[in-house]
Amino acid sequence: MSEDLNKVQLITARYGEKDRPENILWNSQIEGLLNHRSVRNFSQQALPEYWFETLVAAAQSASTSSNLQQWSMVAVTDPALRAQVRKLSAGDKGLANGYIEEAPAILLWVADLSRNHDMTVSDGLTPGVHDYLDSFVMATVDAALASQNATVAAESIGLGTVYIGATRNKAKELAELIQLPAHSYVVCGLVVGWPAADSDAAIRPRLPQSVVAHHNLYSACDLDAHVRSYEEAFHAFREGLGMKDKTWKQAVQGAATSLAYMDGRQNLRATLEERGFGFK
Ligand SMILES: Cc1cc2nc3c(=O)[nH]c(=O)nc-3n(C[C@H](O)[C@H](O)[C@H](O)COP(=O)(O)O)c2cc1C
Structure with a gap:
């Protein structure tokens, strides 16, 4: 299905260079999860x-x-x-x-x-x-x-x-x-x-961890800045697959506003x- 990626490559593919966690615990099950792609x-x-x-x-x-x-x-x-x-x-x-x-x-x-x-x-x-x-x-x-x-x-x-x-x-x-x-x-x-x-x-990048995961209390982050950063990884992913250029924000807004998106x-x-x- 895909070339064998090592731990750092998998984490980087999931988050991009800038927002990837420094390290995470590792075993074959976690590796399998991080390797997910539709x-x-x-x-x-x-x-x-x-x-x-x-x-x-x-x-x-x-x-x-x-x-x-x-x-x-x-x-x-x-x-x-x-x-x-x-x-x-x-x-x-x-x-x-x-x-x-x-x-x-x-x-x-x-x-x-x-x-x-x-x-x-x-x-x-x-x-x-x-x-x-x-x-x-x-x-x-x-x-x-x-x-x-x-x-x-x-x-x-x-x-x-x-x-x-x-x-x-x-x-x-x-x-x-x-x-x-x-x-x-x-x-x-x-x-x-x-x-x-x-x-x-291919592995589709996700938002930086600090956007979706919190310690003890839900703490709103600087969403704009984080999304801007995520857009870089998102853009690289789409470009890599030859997909038409679209920002993640546009995708979010389309899904939030278009009843055509609901399709029944x-x-x-x-x-x-x-x-x-x-x-x-
Ligand atoms: C509940 C659910 C419904 C989904 N429905 C569709 C679908 O109808 N068609 C499709 O191509 N992908 C569908 N997807 C796949 C998502 O688009 C995909 O998981 C997302 O873009 C992230 O990509 P990844 O799974 O490769 O990480 C669905 C995913 C979930 C979890």
Whole structure:
């Protein structure tokens, strides 16, 4: 997938020269995490035997709120079904997220209150707690943690992944397509496959640590100065991949102001309510 980078190179790729932490503790697991990059070009090679069981075991090893295990995963491998998932996640112009069809699998991570709901109702009890926003948050966090454990496991065996939040563009239609029960929805997808030989996946720099992480109290930093500094690393990353020039600030502002960016996700709350979630 990528040339072997050493510790300093990985930290530098993540933060740029100027803002990188001097040193961090190091082992193979931390190295794997710092080596993360989303992959968007996949080979046709089949996934290895036992990939499913391995990724599910990793996902189920994540912590889960009160051990309630309120998530599920649907691995869509059938090409015709994958094409439909892609269509529902392809955006306005129908061009986005083509890798859903290119890679052999997309894993759909589901926040799932349905099992616990049914187990409660079937004994004549009322699952009133499920009507509260916190239940929705619990199930969504559970699904996210499970998906990230699967991502880390997949990357550790050399597979490439990319999350697909665009699976929420048409959340209602996607839930119907994969026959989700009430009280569940797809939080996000995760495309999994072998990176193409010519994959240009690269480590994408992040904000300086002091912007996002604090000691004891949240302390607002000089955001402008830090973002200006980050723009240098961000620019170098985009330039390196031949991407059109755009600042991170422009990306942030576009995502904050453009309803076109939401691409249907404006309807998510209504869909969730229809599917039985409550937001008390
Ligand atoms: C919840 C979530 C949803 C995402 N949705 C998409 C998506 O729909 N399409 C896509 O190409 N990338 C998607 N991404 C990938 C992000 O763009 C990517 O993680 C980010 O740009 C940082 O790059 P990196 O993962 O290579 O470090 C998503 C990531 C997350 C965590």
